[in-house]
Amino acid sequence: MAEVLVFVDHVDGAVRKPTLELLTLARRIGEPVAVALGAGAENTAAALAEHGAVKVLTHDASEYADYLVVPKVDALQAAVESVSPAAVLVPSSAEGKEIAARLALRIGSGIITDATDLEAGDEGPVATQSVFAASFTTKSRVSKGTPVITVKPNSAAVEAAPAAGAVESLAVTFSAQATGTKVTGRTPRESTGRPELTEAAIVVSGGRGVNGAENFALIESLADSLGAAVGASRAAVDAGWYPHTNQVGQTGKSVSPQLYIANGISGAIQHRAGMQTSKTIVAVNKDAEAPIFDLVDYGVVGDLFDVVPQLTEEINTRKG
Amino acid sequence: MSLRIVVTVKYVPDATGDRHFADDLTVDRDDVDGLLSELDEYAVEQALQISEGSDDDVEITVLTVGPEDAKDALRKALSMGADKAIHVEDDDLHGTDAIGTSLVLAKAIEKAGYDLVISGLASTDGTMGVVPALLAERLGVPQVTLLSEVSVEDGTVKGRRDGDAASEQLEASLPAVVSVTDQSGEARYPSFKGIMAAKKKPVESWDLSDLDLEAEEVGLEGAWTAVDSATERPARTAGTIVKDEGEGGKQLAEFLAGQKFI
Ligand SMILES: Cc1cc2nc3c(=O)[nH]c(=O)nc-3n(C[C@H](O)[C@H](O)[C@H](O)COP(=O)(O)OP(=O)(O)OC[C@H]3O[C@@H](n4cnc5c(N)ncnc54)[C@H](O)[C@@H]3O)c2cc1C
Ligand SMILES: Cc1cc2nc3c(=O)[nH]c(=O)nc-3n(C[C@H](O)[C@H](O)[C@H](O)COP(=O)(O)OP(=O)(O)OC[C@H]3O[C@@H](n4cnc5c(N)ncnc54)[C@H](O)[C@@H]3O)c2cc1C
Numbered sequence: 001m002a003e004v005l006v007f008v009d010h011v012d013g014a015v016r017k018p019t020l021e022l023l024t025l026a027r028r029i030g031e032p033v034a035v036a037l038g039a040g041a042e043n044t045a046a047a048l049a050e051h052g053a054v055k056v057l058t059h060d061a062s063e064y065a066d067y068l069v070v071p072k073v074d075a076l077q078a079a080v081e082s083v084s085p086a087a088v089l090v091p092s093s094a095e096g097k098e099i100a101a102r103l104a105l106r107i108g109s110g111i112i113t114d115a116t117d118l119e120a121g122d123e124g125p126v127a128t129q130s131v132f133a134a135s136f137t138t139k140s141r142v143s144k145g146t147p148v149i150t151v152k153p154n155s156a157a158v159e160a161a162p163a164a165g166a167v168e169s170l171a172v173t174f175s176a177q178a179t180g181t182k183v184t185g186r187t188p189r190e191s192t193g194r195p196e197l198t199e200a201a202i203v204v205s206g207g208r209g210v211n212g213a214e215n216f217a218l219i220e221s222l223a224d225s226l227g228a229a230v231g232a233s234r235a236a237v238d239a240g241w242y243p244h245t246n247q248v249g250q251t252g253k254s255v256s257p258q259l260y261i262a263n264g265i266s267g268a269i270q271h272r273a274g275m276q277t278s279k280t281i282v283a284v285n286k287d288a289e290a291p292i293f294d295l296v297d298y299g300v301v302g303d304l305f306d307v308v309p310q311l312t313e314e315i316n317t318r319k320g
Numbered sequence: 321m322s323l324r325i326v327v328t329v330k331y332v333p334d335a336t337g338d339r340h341f342a343d344d345l346t347v348d349r350d351d352v353d354g355l356l357s358e359l360d361e362y363a364v365e366q367a368l369q370i371s372e373g374s375d376d377d378v379e380i381t382v383l384t385v386g387p388e389d390a391k392d393a394l395r396k397a398l399s400m401g402a403d404k405a406i407h408v409e410d411d412d413l414h415g416t417d418a419i420g421t422s423l424v425l426a427k428a429i430e431k432a433g434y435d436l437v438i439s440g441l442a443s444t445d446g447t448m449g450v451v452p453a454l455l456a457e458r459l460g461v462p463q464v465t466l467l468s469e470v471s472v473e474d475g476t477v478k479g480r481r482d483g484d485a486a487s488e489q490l491e492a493s494l495p496a497v498v499s500v501t502d503q504s505g506e507a508r509y510p511s512f513k514g515i516m517a518a519k520k521k522p523v524e525s526w527d528l529s530d531l532d533l534e535a536e537e538v539g540l541e542g543a544w545t546a547v548d549s550a551t552e553r554p555a556r557t558a559g560t561i562v563k564d565e566g567e568g569g570k571q572l573a574e575f576l577a578g579q580k581f582i
Contacts, residue, residue: 068462068463068481068488069463069465070463073457093484094449094483097450098452098453098463100450101418101448101453101457102453102454102456105422105454105458106457110543110545111419111448111450111544113449114448126548131550133335134553135552135553136550136552136553137550137551138547138549138550138551139547139548139549139550140546140547141545141546141548142544142546143546145544177456177457177460180463180492180493181463181490181496182490183489183490184490185488185489186487186488186489187487187488188485188486189485196484202581226581226582244482244503245484251359251442251501251502259576259579259581273447276553280579280581281556281559282572284568288561293561294556295556296556296559296561297556297559297560298572298575299561300563300571301568303564306564306569307564307568308569310568310569310570311569311570311573314569314570314573315576315582318573318577318582
């Protein structure tokens with residue numbers, strides 16, 4: 001069976017969930033071979049093997065942390081040359097898309113970004129994309145070269161499928177471009193202890209209606225009662241009430257959780273672009289005419305300062 | 321010293337309009353108004369700020385690859401303050417994908433001459449966010465992308481890239497390709513004076529032969545990707561909407577419990 005390269009997103013050896021989803025999708029089109037780079041790369045092997053990786057190609061060098069993007073492209077290209085895969089799958093993070101694009105160009109292939117599903121087809125893998133603020137669904141293929149496809153988080157349910165996961169070290173020669181962009185400083189983001197926004201099963205968001213940074217505590221309490229991630233509209237982010245990393249929408253994150261709860265958010269097209277594919281959508285808004293109500297499975301027309309605390313309390317009571 | 325900045329700008333269908341596909345599964349541009357992708361306004365803004373803060377002689381060229389109407393996007397950028405514009409226009413470009421677009425843009429950037437390329441973080445239609453990285457790869461220069469803060473001094477570009485795991489400080493020597501996010505600073509509105517001045521600024525038109533490109537290398541025929549189908553997402557079925565009369569939170573909890581979320 002043809003091999004399919006999967007680029008591993010990990011933090012010091014801890015594999016992030018979108019990579020496990022990629023392994024699940026990769027098995028539909030071939031045998032997954034994982035590529036893990038940087039500090040802790042070898043520690044990824046057990047998790048990758050458990051989810052179907054027949055082989056794990058690893059390489060560590062200081063270049064991966066000290067320079068932007070290109071060292072990882074060099075390594076992935078080396079992996080493509082050693083494996084001759086049927087396709088290359090990369091998680092659709094901002095960096096993942098840049099790596100995938102440069103790789104595609106180098107190996108003379110096309111690229112599809114932000115796939116939400118993947119299946120085998122007669123002419124190679126067929127990718128589903130959700131476009132124009134999720135108002136259309138397209139099916140596309142890479143028609144030249146080895147398909148390079150980036151896949152959004154939450155595109156598949158992770159399935160365990162134990163495989164050999166034999167670790168092999170990858171030989172990488174860095175290109176002249178590898179050291180072009182220096183990373184001169186790095187401030188790690190502090191963990192909130194809440195789930196990652198793009199990976200969470202439930203997202204609770206606040207918008208301009210939350211009316212102040214201090215009031216976001218209400219949104220956080222509701223999120224914590226459900227074990228959810230916290231999102232925000234651009235209006236709330238621009239007002240400085242919540243960090244930009246939590247913005248949901250076209251220029252923020254796109255999320256596709258089982259449940260999305262929008263509080264004090266009108267539902268502008270650019271916000272919808274980032275949450276419209278959520279399975280169940282709930283909104284609390286005091287304006288019955290707010291466009292967000294066109295999307296909801298359940299909506300409460302009311303003041304969020306009344307509804308949200310009551311909801312949180314009720315959830316906490318029911319959970320006992 | 322002089323600094324030549326090329327800003328890539330894309331002409332896109334208005335996101336608030338009724339966007340859909342034409343029969344050949346490319347974007348239907350006839351039924352929806354087009355405009356300068358809002359995210360490229362941030363790129364123009366940063367170019368203007370670099371120019372205003374520099375002792376060098378800075379020239380800002382805005383560049384687009386697009387149909388005839390894409391001139392509107394160039395005019396908008398010129399009225400914000402860019403110095404001149406290049407429009408790459410050719411019937412054979414219809415349906416060009418990301419790899420092809422980056423080929424045409426890279427050829428045009430090389431022909432125009434540049435020290436710095438500035439792009440937006442993503443277009444508001446394709447929203448791939450890959451063209452700046454592709455340009456860096458093609459031009460063989462550093463990519464300093466997704467910056468929320470950017471500065472240029474003594475032949476070096478510096479910036480801040482806010483990622484999921486960390487916020488990074490980046491640095492590279494010119495020439496380089498930069499992309500800026502919508503966190504980099506509000507874009508200015510064109511002034512009346514700017515709009516009047518833009519009418520007199522030069523707009524060059526180049527076609528594929530000006531860039532030594534063949535029709536087969538671009539367009540739908542030359543594309544590296546193929547769209548097989550596009551279907552409109554079914555409208556969501558109307559949900560339950562209740563008015564809060566004191567029990568709204570409890571009613572919502574009941575719904576969530578019914579759906580097994582609690
Ligand atoms: C290029 C571009 C990209 C963009 N990208 C994004 C993006 O990524 N994400 C994003 O979100 N936006 C984005 N926007 C902005 C978007 O167009 C909207 O301006 C934004 O989403 C509005 O945020 P909001 O819904 O919080 O605010 P508003 O539209 O002001 O809505 C606030 C809502 O809160 C309700 N409300 C007020 N008080 C209460 C209360 N006490 N209780 C209950 N409800 C209350 C109001 O009825 C109203 O519906 C983008 C815009 C552009 C041009
Ligand atoms: C809904 C949709 C989905 C698509 N999916 C794919 C796909 O999966 N694979 C694929 O290869 N193509 C795809 N395309 C085509 C692709 O969007 C165009 O080829 C496009 O010009 C390049 O990608 P982008 O607009 O997404 O650019 P992005 O990478 O999102 O744009 C980043 C920046 O590049 C610059 N830029 C991009 N295009 C131009 C231009 N024409 N002129 C000047 N500057 C420009 C702008 O500064 C922009 O801000 C898709 C198009 C649409 C409408």
